[in-house]
Amino acid sequence: MKRIKKRVRRWMTEQMDLPADVMMDLPRITMIGNFHIYIENHKGVIRFTREELRLRLTEGELLVSGNAFVIKNILPEEILLEGEIQDVRFIKK
Amino acid sequence: MKNHWVHKLSGYVRIRISGPYPELFVNRCIDSDIQIWDIEHQEDQVLVCSVLLDEIPRLRKLARISDCKISFTDRKGLPFVMKRLWRRNGLLFGAAGALLLLYLLSNMVWEVEVEGATASLEHELRQTAAELGVKRGAFQFLLPAPENLQSVLTDEIEDATWIGVTKRGTTYHFQIVQKEFAEKEPEADAGNLVAVRKAVIHDIFVEEGKPLVDINQVVEKGDVLVSGLIGREGEEKEVPARGKVFGEIWYKAEVEVPLSRTLYTATGNKYRTHYLHAGDFNIPIWGWNSPEFEKIKEESYKSSWSIFGFEIPVKYGYKDILETKEAEAEQAVDKAIDTAKEKGADAVLSKFSPEAVVTGEKVLHHLVENGKVKVIIHYRIVDEITVKQPIIKETKETETID
Known part of the structure; x- marks a missing residue:
């Protein structure tokens, strides 16, 4: 059932030209240079240190690594991270 | 990004979250809509973040649930600034007091200037003004407006025609226009008015005294024109005779005018x-x-x-x-006579008082001689002919002797 739903969504996204992040509940990541990263549609912080930020997503996790991280702002579905970003990686469960 | 100045206004604190899993606390905060920002990782199992001052009571419960300890490290924003200021309230009161004092002192009357008055009037004005409250040290906001002061003072001080009141900062400026009293003429000595020269009376105007002559009467030099003795006969009073008597005088002048x-x-x-x-x-x-x-x-x-x-x-x-x-321009004899008349009149009038006027002129005779015209003209001149003379008391003395 879940799989069907997902398939329908994917199909709709492809056919109707709708933004993928809305339709499929995917994170939308915006980076400004390497010192600001803005992540929407996250599901909570798993780990936060000076060198890494691990966020829960609908599916899997997002790992941002770098130096001197500060969470400038955090809201239920958004997060703004400041620091020297070196790597953004999706981790599948 | 959120506007941080809003946070600064309402006040916020930096809190230190320590526990086995501080991220959990952050997540809980987000779930329960508590604003949280500037999260930093300080050391292992310790996060530091900023929270609004109003939301602190709710944090404790969340901390208990997520097995964390929270402590406050820094207080920022207006409420804390106020608190700190209050701790130095002496300074605050001093500043407020200084402002108040400045305001009060700048609203005081520091100087009352009076311009255009004699010493006595100035004194009177100052006194009246002081009664109305305008004196050094009075508060301006308790005083009537300058316009009102002006009308009251103008009414009150009788020796002044007009008093202008202007306020210049802390100075009240009074400008006075003093009433000018006509100077009293010194009491003139009793006397008659007598004629200075032989003339025919043309007009009489007597202010005081008894006129003794009529119009068209011929008077000789020294004749009494206006007597200084008035009243019934026998009980005459001596007064200084005043008035003007105009007499007509005849004058003959000889004028020479060149013809060319x-x-x-x-x-x-x-x-x-x-x-x-x-x-x-x-x-x-x-x-x-x-x-x-x-x-x-x-x-x-x-x-x-x-x-x-x-x-x-x-x-x-x-x-x-x-x-x-x-x-060479030749002048007609007629014209020459005309110029002679004018020249003659000017010359003649200079011999009389400034009030004198020529009322008539007549050419008696003219003679052309050596390119010149010699004209003899008769002028009729009206002039003031009075002069003052003390009353001679001879008769009285003889009476007393009798």
Whole structure:
């Protein structure tokens, strides 16, 4: 059932030209240079240190690594991270 | 990004979250809509973040649930600034007091200036003003407006025609226009008015005294015109006779007027020389060889050019040399007599008082002689003829002797 739903969504996204992040509940990541990263549609912080930020997503996790991280702002579905970003990686469960 | 100045206004704190899993606390905060920002990782199992001051009570519960300890590290924003200021409230009161004092002192009357009054009037004005409250040390906001002061003071002080009141900062400025009393004439001595010369009375105007003459009466020099003795006969009172008596005087004058005058007229021949004037130097630029005229008259012209209000130092000018010739102008005898009349009248009037006027003139005789007209003119002049004279008390004395 879940799989069907997902398939329908994917199909709709492809056919109707709708933004993928809305339709499929995917994170939308915006980076400004390497010192600001803005992540929407996250599901909570798993780990936060000076060198890494691990966020829960609908599916899997997002790992941002770098130096001197500060969470400038955090809201239920958004997060703004400041620091020297070196790597953004999706981790599948 | 959120506006941080809103946070600064309502006040916020930095809190230190320590526990086995501080991220959990952050997540819980987000879930329960608590604003949280500037999260930093300080050391292992310790996060530092900023939270609004109002939301602190809710944090404790969340901390308990997520097995964390929270402690406050820094207080920021207006409420804390106020608190800190309050701790130095002496300074605060001092500043407020200074402002208040400044306001009060600048609203005080520091000076009352009086202009245009004599010492006594100034004193009176100052006293009246002080009664109305205008004195050094009074508060301006308790005083009536300058316009009202002005009307009240003008009413109150009788010796002043007008008092202008202006306020200049902390100074009240009174400007007084004093009533000017006509100077009393010194009590004149009793006396008569007598004639200074022989005349026919033309007009009488008596202010005080008893007129003794009538119009058209001939008076001799020294005759009493207005008597200083008034009242019933026997009980006369002595007063200074005042008034004006105009008499008509006849005067004969002899005037001589020349019949011919020498005039210079231009013949029409002229020669123009052009010049440039630079300072005091005149440089002729055209017209070098002027013809030689027997009698000449020179006329010159100088331009003045200016640019933007500045006069140019170099000027252009020219000089005209006009040939002239002498011409004898003969005057008709009639005209000469007319001029003689005017000249004579001027000469005659200068011998009388400034009030004198010529009322009539008549040419008695004229004689043409050596290019001159000799005219004898008879003028009728009206002039004031009175002079003051003390009353002679001879008669009284004789009475007392009797």
